[in-house]
Amino acid sequence: MELRIRNLSKTYANGVVALDKVSLTIPTGMFGLLGPNGAGKSTLMRTLATLQECDSGSVFLGDIDVLDEKDEVRKILGYLPQDFGVYPKVTAYELLDHFAVLKGISHRARRREVVDGLLQQTNLFEVRHQRLGGFSGGMKQRFGIAQALLGDPQLIIVDEPTAGLDPMERVRFHNLLSDISAEKTVLLSTHIVSDVADLCSNMAIINKGKVLLCGEPQQLVFDIDGKIWARFVSKQELPIFQKNHAVISTRLLAGRTLIHVYADEDPGDGFEDIAGDLEDVYFATITGRNTSALAGAVC
Ligand SMILES: Nc1ncnc2c1ncn2[C@@H]1O[C@H](COP(=O)(O)OP(=O)(O)OP(=O)(O)O)[C@@H](O)[C@H]1O
Numbered sequence: 001m002e003l004r005i006r007n008l009s010k011t012y013a014n015g016v017v018a019l020d021k022v023s024l025t026i027p028t029g030m031f032g033l034l035g036p037n038g039a040g041k042s043t044l045m046r047t048l049a050t051l052q053e054c055d056s057g058s059v060f061l062g063d064i065d066v067l068d069e070k071d072e073v074r075k076i077l078g079y080l081p082q083d084f085g086v087y088p089k090v091t092a093y094e095l096l097d098h099f100a101v102l103k104g105i106s107h108r109a110r111r112r113e114v115v116d117g118l119l120q121q122t123n124l125f126e127v128r129h130q131r132l133g134g135f136s137g138g139m140k141q142r143f144g145i146a147q148a149l150l151g152d153p154q155l156i157i158v159d160e161p162t163a164g165l166d167p168m169e170r171v172r173f174h175n176l177l178s179d180i181s182a183e184k185t186v187l188l189s190t191h192i193v194s195d196v197a198d199l200c201s202n203m204a205i206i207n208k209g210k211v212l213l214c215g216e217p218q219q220l221v222f223d224i225d226g227k228i229w230a231r232f233v234s235k236q237e238l239p240i241f242q243k244n245h246a247v248i249s250t251r252l253l254a255g256r257t258l259i260h261v262y263a264d265e266d267p268g269d270g271f272e273d274i275a276g277d278l279e280d281v282y283f284a285t286i287t288g289r290n291t292s293a294l295a296g297a298v299c
Helices: 041-048 070-075 092-102 108-121 137-148 167-180 193-199 217-223 238-244 278-286 291-296
Strands: 003-011 017-026 029-034 056-061 077-080 155-159 185-190 202-207 210-215 228-233 247-253 256-262
Touching: 003 041, 017 041, 017 056, 017 202, 017 210, 029 041, 029 193, 041 155, 041 185, 070 077, 077 137, 092 108, 092 137, 108 137, 137 155, 137 167, 167 185, 167 193, 185 193, 193 278, 202 217, 202 278, 210 217, 210 278, 217 278, 238 247, 238 256, 247 278, 256 278
Parallel strands: 029 185, 029 202, 077 155, 155 185
Antiparallel strands: 003 017, 003 056, 202 210, 228 256, 247 256
């Protein structure tokens, strides 16, 4: 099911513009919404999940008017919020069974089938009679996905799900999301570029409430080909380079400072042309250097 967001805007009572005419078309499959903290991701996710009102704009999920027909949306929506809390003293089975009742699956045998199936799908069946309080971060997030999948939703929204997971759990969680997105629309909000690079067939970069760029990750990387230049600098040299070049990122690599700059042509000063990746796309866009992208973003 395609999700079409048009000119969605939201200003909070304190004057913060969290969404500024956001327009996005989100097809079936996994869509990554990438942006730094405070970009407006959660505001957008909560609005799509019918938990919050916006000021203006429209959202359609297939033929359903998301802003107007909230009950219809809730029937086909699964949502894993950023701060998904669990009751520590109940078991995974008990809580998922409880959520299933709330979701309207009243027939006992049918419910058991659904709950068992979801626990298997999320690899929690073996631990289904353990209390949730003893679950690791990754297990809790997988449980969060199990509850989001109740009722066989067509649209699944997951808000920053991998923050705090160890590398093994992240891979496991990625595999789970990837399986789900084969036939559903999955909207993944994150500030972790590699989540999007690993998983998403389409993506958008958002900052300060505005969509800056959207497209297929591979195409966006292809578009910056020949424009990313790198070199090591000393700590003392760094301010000079930052003044003279369009620096998009600086990071320590084995104790030395590696800088990447964005330039259409060789910037001189000993820089080498490197193959850019999605992280370069992200930083070039967030720092406002990827200006061709800004002008051409049709989402
Ligand atoms: N209820 C609120 N009242 C006032 N301002 C808010 C409220 N909720 C969010 N904001 C502000 O709106 C902006 C967007 O916040 P939002 O939580 O949507 O961003 P985010 O991209 O999800 O960031 P994070 O990853 O930190 O959650 C931020 O500047 C935030 O401080």
